[in-house]
Amino acid sequence: MKELEIEATDKNLPKVLAFIDEELEKAQCPMRVQVQIDVAVEEIFVNIAHYAYNPEIGTAKVRVEVLGDPPSVDITFIDNGVPYDPLAKEDPNVKLSAKERKIGGLGIFMVKKNMDDVRYEYLDGHNILTLKKGLLLK
Amino acid sequence: MDTTTTPMLETEIRASYDECNALVVDFTDVKYVSSAGLRILLSAHKVMSKKGGLRVTGVSDEIMEVFDITGFSTILNIEKKGA
Numbered sequence: 001m002k003e004l005e006i007e008a009t010d011k012n013l014p015k016v017l018a019f020i021d022e023e024l025e026k027a028q029c030p031m032r033v034q035v036q037i038d039v040a041v042e043e044i045f046v047n048i049a050h051y052a053y054n055p056e057i058g059t060a061k062v063r064v065e066v067l068g069d070p071p072s073v074d075i076t077f078i079d080n081g082v083p084y085d086p087l088a089k090e091d092p093n094v095k096l097s098a099k100e101r102k103i104g105g106l107g108i109f110m111v112k113k114n115m116d117d118v119r120y121e122y123l124d125g126h127n128i129l130t131l132k133k134g135l136l137l138k
Numbered sequence: 139m140d141t142t143t144t145p146m147l148e149t150e151i152r153a154s155y156d157e158c159n160a161l162v163v164d165f166t167d168v169k170y171v172s173s174a175g176l177r178i179l180l181s182a183h184k185v186m187s188k189k190g191g192l193r194v195t196g197v198s199d200e201i202m203e204v205f206d207i208t209g210f211s212t213i214l215n216i217e218k219k220g221a
Contacts, residue, residue: 010141035170035200042172046141094209098183106208107173113207 001065008049008060008079016045020064020075027066027073029135036114037073040131043107044077044086052081052127072116072134079127085120086129087112139168139175148178160190165197166219171204183214191215 004019006012020041024034041062048060061078091112092105112118117132139147147163154161161182171179179194186192195217197205202218205211 013140013142032200039170039172039204042140046172046174092208094207095212096209098180098187098213101180101209101213103177103180106176110173110204110207 001063003064004062005059006062008045008052008058008081010046010049012049013042013045016062017041019062023064023066024073024135027071027135029073030137032137033133033135037075037131037133040111040115040133041075043111044129044131047084047086047107048077048079048081048127051084052079066135070134070136072132075131075133077127077129080125081127083122084127085122087118087120139171139178141172141174144172144174144178147175151178151182155185158189160193161186162193162195164195165201166195168196168198168201171201176204176208176210179210179214193217195221 002019002023004016006015017038020037021034024037045060045062052058052060058079058081063076063078064073066073086108089105089108091109092102111131115131115133119130121128151161163179179192183192193215197216197218202211202216205214205216
């Protein structure tokens with residue numbers, strides 16, 4: 001298991017993605033799956049950057065581990081900001097016309113759609129969100 | 139098109155609203171689009187629908203998947219790569 005502790009800011013997103021991609025590349029993750037994981041990692045990390053400590057800046061821990069055969073990756077985000085369960089948010093209605101569509105809620109929706117499993121828990125003052133994704137193409 | 143790069147596109151698109159009648163966004167070299175990118179596309183679509191419209195061209199299969207999941211493929215005027 002590898003861990004990165006980093007200030008949760010938009011500016012640090014490329015560093016987080018590089019950290020994750022390095023592990024995925026070692027596991028020979030197909031590009032298509034890597035792109036889906038990168039989008040999910042971005043949505044979760046940026047959520048923490050924007051909301052967890054607002055207006056202060058705090059840190060987030062990102063853990064990544066590739067396990068199993070066939071391999072799958074677990075990516076865990078831990079912050080000690082305000083308790084916030086992004087999964088509690090209602091999914092956007094993707095069938096509405098452009099006029100009716102609201103801007104927002106799409107990020108976490110894409111995470112749910114693209115990952116095999118997404119879990120949230122609040123434990124001892126920490127938000128803990130875990131993404132799970134199989135690394136083989138389906 | 140992610141959180142860090144989308145602001146550049148947003149600035150560019152906003153600057154062109156006044157002077158253009160129709161807007162074409164070329165996605166040929168775009169590898170992925172996050173919700174930040176989707177937001178700017180949706181708002182550009184809303185502004186341009188009062189004029190000549192927004193067209194997104196050169197869209198790869200991977201990006202098309204994102205548009206399909208989010209329902210954007212039924213909203214936006216999309217041309218796939220090689221079309």
